[in-house]
Amino acid sequence: MPLAAGNARVKDARRLSRRSVRTERRLFLAEGPNAVAAALARPGCVVELFVTPAAAGRHADLLAAAPDDVEVVLVDDRAAAALSDAVTAPGLVAVCHLLDAGWDDVVAASPRLVAVCADVRDPGNAGTVVRTADAAGADAVVLAGDAVDLHNAKTVRASAGSVFSLPVVVERDPAAAVRRLADAGLTVLATAADGELDLFAADDVLAGGVAWLFGNEASGLPADLAALADHRVSIPLAGHAESLNLATAAAVCLYASARARR
Known part of the structure; x- marks a missing residue:
């Protein structure tokens, strides 16, 4: 069953919307097919991927190309909305390592x-x-x-x-x-x-x-x-x-x- 918005794992990822938490944990959220595809193309960048069943159907090719070490987690629509900063949640959110260019x-x-x-x-x-x-x-x-x-x-x-x-x-x-x-x-x-x-x-x-x-x-x-x-x-x-x-x-x-x- 897809995880609900009240699930501890979803709540933990949602905390990354705060800059202080991102800085402490060195993780951030990227949502939508463009950002997620680009993140997946960067080796070792994506930690886990939250996706609704509907989005999984729309972006099957993208998910199939995800590296084996990236865990794909199904969530319901309310959980996807809780993880999203967009007006309309795309249903596809990646937890990524911070980008540190020196x-x-x-x-x-x-x-x-x-x-x-x-x-x-x-x-x-x-x-x-x-x-x-x-x-x-x-x-x-x-x-x-x-x-x-x-x-x-x-x-x-x-x-x-x-x-x-x-x-x-x-x-x-x-x-x-x-x-x-x-x-x-x-x-x-x-x-x-x-x-x-x-x-x-x-x-x-x-x-x-x-x-x-x-x-x-x-x-x-x-x-x-x-x-x-x-x-x-x-x-x-x-x-x-x-x-x-x-x-x-x-x-x-x-x-x-x-x-x-x-």
Whole structure:
């Protein structure tokens, strides 16, 4: 019989919705077919998988591809809803080991395109930047400063599984992140409305190794952090909009880099 919401095992997994518990147990939840498939493709990442009978039928191929050491646990709809952060529970939730990308691994891979999110606190924005960076062929993302938790359910969901395939470094000191990337030979670019470099005329710079700095959704990049950049880059705005939101600006900049590199 599928486990109910009151089952001790389900309750134990549900506690991972709290950041303190995730940090202590070094586990987090990933839900939905995209995230679960990406997690299963990462060796040793998934500990166990909760699934409703209906979801098991919809995603039979995904479950069949699960490694033998991943236990698949049937749960009822109420239990799946208790484990889910989504409005409509997908009925498929994986318990995963925390994702720990280190600076040494990123630098050793000779990165050519990196996105740095400084003090980005909205999980949807952070996850979208990770997803976009992955799609644009970036080598890593850095969540710097007072940033949202990488393992927040909304961050993981917004990334559409990209948190499992793209290294994401967590760095408390944004300036230290910039110095690390500069020392790795990357040109550091900060987005700014009054930037001296126009994004549409920056191909010579963008064709090389680049680290993009993106700031907080409300306050943007702190002046002292922007001052560490090699260039301040403005995104041309042809209409009446005063600015782009963080996720859109990141997409425009990352794809400008991807186009220039080709």
